[in-house]
Amino acid sequence: MMNPKAISKQTLLRLPSYLSYLKSLPEHGCENVSATMIASALGLNDVQVRKDLACVSKKGRPKLGYVTEELISDIESFLGYDDLNDAIIIGAGRLGGALLSYEGFNEYGLNIVAAFDVDESKIGTEICGKKVLDISKIKELCKRMKIRIGIITVPGHSAQKVCDILVDSGIFAIWNFAPVHLKVPDNILVQQENMAASLAVLSAHLAESIKKNEI
Amino acid sequence: MMNPKAISKQTLLRLPSYLSYLKSLPEHGCENVSATMIASALGLNDVQVRKDLACVSKKGRPKLGYVTEELISDIESFLGYDDLNDAIIIGAGRLGGALLSYEGFNEYGLNIVAAFDVDESKIGTEICGKKVLDISKIKELCKRMKIRIGIITVPGHSAQKVCDILVDSGIFAIWNFAPVHLKVPDNILVQQENMAASLAVLSAHLAESIKKNEI
DNA sequence: TAGATTGTTAATCGATTAACAATC
DNA sequence: TAGATTGTTAATCGATTAACAATC
Numbered sequence: 001m002m003n004p005k006a007i008s009k010q011t012l013l014r015l016p017s018y019l020s021y022l023k024s025l026p027e028h029g030c031e032n033v034s035a036t037m038i039a040s041a042l043g044l045n046d047v048q049v050r051k052d053l054a055c056v057s058k059k060g061r062p063k064l065g066y067v068t069e070e071l072i073s074d075i076e077s078f079l080g081y082d083d084l085n086d087a088i089i090i091g092a093g094r095l096g097g098a099l100l101s102y103e104g105f106n107e108y109g110l111n112i113v114a115a116f117d118v119d120e121s122k123i124g125t126e127i128c129g130k131k132v133l134d135i136s137k138i139k140e141l142c143k144r145m146k147i148r149i150g151i152i153t154v155p156g157h158s159a160q161k162v163c164d165i166l167v168d169s170g171i172f173a174i175w176n177f178a179p180v181h182l183k184v185p186d187n188i189l190v191q192q193e194n195m196a197a198s199l200a201v202l203s204a205h206l207a208e209s210i211k212k213n214e215i
Numbered sequence: 216m217m218n219p220k221a222i223s224k225q226t227l228l229r230l231p232s233y234l235s236y237l238k239s240l241p242e243h244g245c246e247n248v249s250a251t252m253i254a255s256a257l258g259l260n261d262v263q264v265r266k267d268l269a270c271v272s273k274k275g276r277p278k279l280g281y282v283t284e285e286l287i288s289d290i291e292s293f294l295g296y297d298d299l300n301d302a303i304i305i306g307a308g309r310l311g312g313a314l315l316s317y318e319g320f321n322e323y324g325l326n327i328v329a330a331f332d333v334d335e336s337k338i339g340t341e342i343c344g345k346k347v348l349d350i351s352k353i354k355e356l357c358k359r360m361k362i363r364i365g366i367i368t369v370p371g372h373s374a375q376k377v378c379d380i381l382v383d384s385g386i387f388a389i390w391n392f393a394p395v396h397l398k399v400p401d402n403i404l405v406q407q408e409n410m411a412a413s414l415a416v417l418s419a420h421l422a423e424s425i426k427k428n429e430i
Numbered sequence: 431t432a433g434a435t436t437g438t439t440a441a442t443c444g445a446t447t448a449a450c451a452a453t454c
Numbered sequence: 455t456a457g458a459t460t461g462t463t464a465a466t467c468g469a470t471t472a473a474c475a476a477t478c
Binding site: 260262 | 444445446447448452453454
Binding site for chain 1: 258387414420
């Protein structure tokens, strides 16, 4: 599409679940798929699904729905899953290690090339074949390899410092697992992975359920 | 409060960031804090912050703002951070291990008591002092210890099966790290930790930046 | 054809923001 | 007092849903 209509953030967030649902369908017998099907499988409204799909794919056909294969590849290419973005990870602790060793990211177009840490005992080692480097080398590596994504998995108190280094190194987008609000220039995206917020939702629901059940 | 007004999900999601900001303030010299301060530190609208705080704490005072200490403890108690909820984790792989060994959850009122797996080589071992048990023992443990939170860190293809076991075991809330939509009865909450969605936002932003910069 | 499904236009809903009087 | 800040009411904004004609 030459002039894609601006896509809402909500829509963007739903696309990956459509994709994962579509991929879970059996190869045979599902050449076509309707918005109604997708919506009911994911607990969404069918009009919403149709509108979302209209942003990224061709028109569906009345009575038939969409061509499953086309839908999959359109969503994948819209999300940029078909070419890999290199990324680095800062903080080679438990969480950093878990992310480093998660093979699945390649499927989502993310390729983690190296990790950085300040801990001397970690520097020089490898985690799942990825080198752990001294944090002072971030800028040089980012420039040389044109890295544009940084993943922050350091403790909260040093996250802003790491963030500043990343910005200075020419990073465009930051995926932040530290539970702090990062200050960045306007053109840089921070995607906050907010586990504390998720937990808040869980525990509020729990408190409510308990109240209901025990009264 | 006897009759707390219903709190919006958005508000609930913002509360943890207020809390983390408030806790980051220096002990001395910040007896009071204004909604304006919080808003500008976190990049939010000040009226929004005021409305959010009104849901969980006492009134602020014109010109002075809120009492920092009171605000902290009101938010903490609203979020249930002051008493621990026991939880179990299903899937003792890399991610499960990372979560198991993250000490910080206690601060958020979450206490992971054990892990479960199907892998014989993992069963019977310990990760950070937490036992890894056979998945067939879930129900018995949940009933006996009145566990109400389950954390799913198994691969996508077995997530629904694990979910069904959890529901059958009397769990009220599920924190799901597997990238699939879980089907549960109405009264059970599924909090989806959606890394694929986060990545979608990142990569869409990146694609846009690149386009802008390279044209 | 009949009926399922599409895309679009209009109505609804909920959340955010603006305006403003009240207060310390 | 003057000015910063509060809480509330009204206006705006954006996203979701309902209604409906078009289509295979």
